[in-house]
Amino acid sequence: MRSQHLLIIKMMLLTCLLFISSRLFAQNELSPRQTYPDLFEKVQMARIYPDSKSFADAIPKKSPSEIMKAYNDLKSKPNYDLKAFVNEYFTMPESHHAAYQSDIGAGIKKHLDTLWTVLKRNPDTASIYQTSLLPLPKPYIVPGGRFREIYYWDSYFTMLGLQKAGKTETIKDMVDNFAFLINKYGFIPNGNRTYYLTRSQPPFFAAMVQLLAQHHKDVKLADYKDVLEKEYQFWMKGVSQLGNGKAINHVVKLPDGTILNRYYDAGDQPREESYREDFEAAKLTKQAPSTFLRNVRAAAESGWDFSSRWFADGKSYNQIMTIDLLPVDLNTLLYNLEMTIATANNEAGNKTKAILFTQKARLRKTAILKYFWNKKQGFFTDYNWKNRSSSNQLTLAAAFPLYFKLATPVQAKAVEEKLARNFLKTGGLITTLTTTKEQWDAPNAWAPLQYISIVGLRNYGYNKLADTISTRWINLNISVFKETGKMMEKYNVVQPNSKGGGGEYPLQDGFGWTNGVLLKLMEK
Known part of the structure; x- marks a missing residue:
């Protein structure tokens, strides 16, 4: 009888966990522009908010269908006020640490220690109504200010401080959140927002796992072997289809058959978090709007948004050419990913795969030293695969x-x-x-x-x-x-x-x- 009673309790607990999990991750993944067609564009182009990201992160007060019905009913009326409508149906996001006041007199180390609490976010739960936030199952640290979500490459450098502060469990939580994103989406987005689902950021996940395994007694590289391989598949997607001198997604095959990578974005429309800025900038370039905007988005994936590094003439934003460049830092990070996968498979006893990825890493190292070492400059530089220079x-x-x-x-x-x-x-x-x-x-x-x-x-x-x-x-x-x-x-x-x-x-x-x-x- 007692065992039967315990079984019932376990079943009830499991049901509760499944319910909570479904609440956490039931929300759909439409971006704000997809959720609020026409309304989104009108708000962004009207510059109701100085920062385009504000409306992209806005929290609706009613369901999308109710908001869109109200918008379509009101937008053609003579006294229609767009700003008043937005204020009625949306709450604008706030900086979580806006009220925090630092104590300069306490010193910088005390300030840094306090900021871990200020910048920490608890596990997300799905909002009553759809927002752009992609919920994460474990706590995480955000950069701060307008950046109210986790960011991919930022997090590695944040983790360095967490390790120094003895917060190894927080590092593990963040690594597990990234593993969750890889398993759910096949890659780590730029950040946990729906409008970031078209691109990633510099692939530091392998470095994060290395850091965690080095400082957490219960973690091995092999524990993350499968997700490391999934991320690698994202960066190499389409490689088997490539002919020499061609590119697809993030992969470029040079005329001699060498495989290297570039930054890329699946989208070619204005970024939703910078919608008006991109829309206006696309008018000032000789490139086709879709090409220009993909170059802009690819630069955003690089984390270097923006830099003369990506400009054809070395100075003009309207000559951005990110997707024509093979970046030295990206390919070095992918070398580290290949080596980490090899080590993880070696730990797991999968010697064949360990040898395979070691060979991939060796080939990439050879290519890095061949194509990114600029003898004329005596420096490592990016390589333009289009004009072979x-x-x-x-x-x-x-x-x-x-x-x-x-x-x-x-x-x-x-x-x-x-x-x-x-x-x-x-x-x-x-x-x-x-x-x-x-x-x-x-x-x-x-x-x-x-x-x-x-x-x-x-x-x-x-x-x-x-x-x-x-x-x-x-x-x-x-x-x-x-x-x-x-x-x-x-x-x-x-x-x-x-x-x-x-x-x-x-x-x-x-x-x-x-x-x-x-x-x-x-x-x-």
């Missing part, structure tokens, strides 16, 4: 082959010399040698690229330059914090008293990856 844009992406220990000693020395001579400024390393209004150009600097460069230099014994960069970056972060009480998304390293600028939105504070990198660099 090396890019002349010098950027901090060159540090990735050092970070993943792919560069030869001679190449590493040349990179070190150029970083010291051309990139090093008062507050750290500039992103590129080109000064533009774009945020991923000089005079701006970003935490992840400082970290990649510092570790890359240390890997080859260039500790003096690495220490100089680290010290200057730490001092800049502390100086800005003492002045503002904030950690910034990006910094001006040429004139440290000026804010980082450029981009499609105001300078954001928070800030996940800045906090993570600073904590990691202050470790010594």
